[in-house]
Amino acid sequence: MTVAFLYPGQGSQRPGMLHTLPASPAITATLDEAAGVLSRTGATDLDALDTSEALHATMNTQLALVIAGVAAARSLTQDHGVRPDFVAGHSVGAFAAAVTAGVLTFDEALEVVHLRGELMQRVCGGGEWGMGAVLGLGVRDVRTLTQQVSTTDDGLWIANINAPDQIVLSGTAVALQRAESAARGLGARRWQRLDVAVASHCPLQEPVAARLAGYLAGVPRRPQQVPYLSNLRGRRIRGNAEAVLDDLARSVAHPVQWYDAMRVIGELGATHAIQMPPGQVLARLLPDAAPATRPIALDGSEFGRVVQAYRR
Known part of the structure; x- marks a missing residue:
C-alpha cells in the first residue's frame, strides 16, 4: 500500500476541533508541546484556541489547524504504525505537512504560522x-x-x-x-x-510572502524525509528542503494548485489518502483527481478503527 497524508486548510475549522481529538499518547504529547509554544509566543491559550470566538481570528484558526494536523499525523505514525509515502497540505495545512516531511520542527511550524496569521490579518485589516x-x-x-x-x-x-x-x-x-x-x-x-476573514493566495499577500521567506531563511536545513506536494505548482518535491520552504513562503501570494497535486498523487500510485482532521473536504475532492486512490477522513473517528479499515 502507498499512503498519502492530507492536511486541510482554512475554512475547515470548527469549534472544539482540538478538544474532540481522540486521546492517545502521541496526541497528548503534541497538545502539551503546542501549549508551551503558544505560551512562549503570546498566542491564545491552547484551551481557548478552538472556541467559536477565538476562531474568528485568522491567526488562531491557522494555529489550530496545524496543531490538529500534526497531532493526528503523529498518532497515525507513533500510535498505529501508519507512515506516509507522500504528504500534501492545503494552504496553511502545508506547514503541518512540512513537519511530517521532516523539513520543519513542530515548534518552528507554530512560530512561523503565528507570524503568517498575524501578518495576513494586518494586511487585510483596513477593509472587508x-x-x-x-x-x-x-x-x-x-x-x-x-x-x-x-x-x-x-x-x-x-x-x-x-x-x-x-x-x-x-x-x-x-x-x-x-x-x-x-x-x-x-x-x-x-x-x-467561505468562513475566512482574509484574502489568501493572491497578490495582496506579497509582503507576507517576503516576510515568511525572511523568517524561513533562518530555519536550519534538514534532510527531507517524505515527498511533499507543492501548493505553488502541484508537483512532487523530494529530497529538497529548500524547495519546500520556498513553497511555504511564496504560496500565500499565489493560487493553490490542489487539483494538480492530487492528480500527481494518483499518478504516483497512492492506494490510500488519509485526511487529517477537521472535516472531510479534501477526502471528498480526491475522487475527481485520483479515482483509484481511496480517500479516508479521520474526522470524528477513533483512529484505531480507521486504521483497521485501512489495513483490510
Missing part, C-alpha cells in the same frame, strides 16, 4: 475581505469573471483550484458580491462564501 467558492464553472470562465468584476479599489483573484469546476476566489467583500451575481449569470451550479 474574504473568499468564496464557485462550483460548476471552469478556470477560463472564472478567470474572465475576475477580470470583469475587479476594479482598482475592489480586487478579485483566483486563490485555489480544487477541481476543474471548483475554484475559490479571494477579494474584497464588494468584489465577492459582484462575483456571486456574475457567476450565477454564467451558469454556476453554486456559490458559497
Whole structure:
C-alpha cells in the first residue's frame, strides 16, 4: 500500500476541533508541546484556541489547524504504525505537512504560522475581505469573471483550484458580491462564501510572502524525509528542503494548485489518502483527481478503527 497524508486548510475549522481529538499518547504529547509554544509566543491559550470566538481570528484558526494536523499525523505514525509515502497540505495545512516531511520542527511550524496569521490579518485589516467558492464553472470562465468584476479599489483573484469546476476566489467583500451575481449569470451550479476573514493566495499577500521567506531563511536545513506536494505548482518535491520552504513562503501570494497535486498523487500510485482532521473536504475532492486512490477522513473517528479499515 502507498499512503498519502492530507492536511486541510482554512475554512475547515470548527469549534472544539482540538478538544474532540481522540486521546492517545502521541496526541497528548503534541497538545502539551503546542501549549508551551503558544505560551512562549503570546498566542491564545491552547484551551481557548478552538472556541467559536477565538476562531474568528485568522491567526488562531491557522494555529489550530496545524496543531490538529500534526497531532493526528503523529498518532497515525507513533500510535498505529501508519507512515506516509507522500504528504500534501492545503494552504496553511502545508506547514503541518512540512513537519511530517521532516523539513520543519513542530515548534518552528507554530512560530512561523503565528507570524503568517498575524501578518495576513494586518494586511487585510483596513477593509472587508474574504473568499468564496464557485462550483460548476471552469478556470477560463472564472478567470474572465475576475477580470470583469475587479476594479482598482475592489480586487478579485483566483486563490485555489480544487477541481476543474471548483475554484475559490479571494477579494474584497464588494468584489465577492459582484462575483456571486456574475457567476450565477454564467451558469454556476453554486456559490458559497467561505468562513475566512482574509484574502489568501493572491497578490495582496506579497509582503507576507517576503516576510515568511525572511523568517524561513533562518530555519536550519534538514534532510527531507517524505515527498511533499507543492501548493505553488502541484508537483512532487523530494529530497529538497529548500524547495519546500520556498513553497511555504511564496504560496500565500499565489493560487493553490490542489487539483494538480492530487492528480500527481494518483499518478504516483497512492492506494490510500488519509485526511487529517477537521472535516472531510479534501477526502471528498480526491475522487475527481485520483479515482483509484481511496480517500479516508479521520474526522470524528477513533483512529484505531480507521486504521483497521485501512489495513483490510
